[in-house]
């Protein structure tokens with residue numbers, strides 16, 4: 426008996442004896458495992474309805490198999506090693522070899538079957554965030570189904586009913602499992618031309634996630650509620666996040682989902698965008714307005730769109746300044762204006778490695794070569810063509826180029842500013858500052874930078890007056 430005969434024989438036997446469903450008797454689709462954190466090129470659909478695929482930054486789209494008109498995926502929940510940025514590999518939990526898991530791409534009206542195998546050390550489940558589906562497929566362990574025990578595979582089946590941007594994540598011990606990186610993106614493409622959905626040349630996905638990983642450690646702290654120290658796009662921190670590389674004139678869509686514990690005002694330089702889709706689907710064109718920052722609350726998805734009509738390397742980042750920092754951004758006292766002269770040498774007698782930080786701001790830390798524990802990212806990192814960028818975390822760039830080929834997502838390198846279009850150092854004469862004279866008029870004195878810094882006015886209590 427060859428292998429095929431054996432399998433079909435076993436299947437027939439199962440039908441004859443147990444009368445189980447066709448699903449149970451079909452062999453599981455082989456799970457695809459991704460070992461690279463690189464951005465995979467768009468996966469063109471080889472079966473099923475056609476669509477224009479998305480690109481997941483530093484991620485990939487899951488393959489499927491068609492089984493009797495049903496799109497079948499196999500997700501494996503498991504411990505993974507995820508490179509957060511070159512030099513730092515974290516031990517997370519994820520799906521199919523990475524965190525986030527693979528992006529699921531289907532078409533409106535598709536019948537979808539998802540096999541979920543649990544290779545974690547504890548039970549799990551998957552909630553299909555934002556989908557319309559039968560109640561028993563919604564994935565809240567205890568409420569809609571039993572949790573998936575360790576070592577078991579559960580099957581979810583539903584029709585992808587509306588086009589849009591969705592996410593998936595566990596709804597079983599989710600504080601732990603999401604802190605460990607279990608989440609993924611889901612895109613349902615429109616079945617036909619939709620009056621509220623434009624065709625785009627570039628369609629990017631990024632999931633906002635956050636971790637608390639102590640310097641020198643590789644496993645996230647799962648009980649952290651607020652004080653995360655790694656802010657990431659698709660579990661990557663700048664300079665580990667690929668840039669969004671597009672051709673001049675492209676219509677670009679960026680889909681963002683937020684599975685951190687706080688909101689993120691996502692900001693794009695050099696262009697205005699409109700929010701063309703939310704958790705609930707595409708927005709009516711009459712409701713849209715142009716902006717440069719979209720705040721994305723916890724649990725929300727947003728799609729923004731714009732025409733990339735300005736060449737250059739444009740920053741794209743969360744506007745909370747601590748979210749564009751890597752670890753060590755916390756617990757550093759504010760030292761601006763504090764005079765340390767003479768102090769460093771005395772401390773170094775006691776603590777030889779002592780370094781002075783921050784008395785003129787913290788920009789110096791961008792190029793500071795400190796001894797960091799292994800597996801720790803520099804607080805501000807990434808070099809541009811004009812020096813250190815001084816960013817980490819949720820930061821990357823939109824690179825718009827005239828000669829970027831359609832469908833080419835490779836990094837075009839740094840933008841060369843045309844002559845005469847870059848900020849430059851003033852080398853001419855300095856006029857006498859006028860503002861000191863103005864201040865003298867208003868305040869009756871000139872600010873004297875050499876006088877003692879502290880001057881206190883003490884108002885004595887008035888005897889007999891009791892204000893309590």
Ligand SMILES: [Cu+2]
Nearest residue numbers: 689743745748
């Ligand atoms: Cu943020």
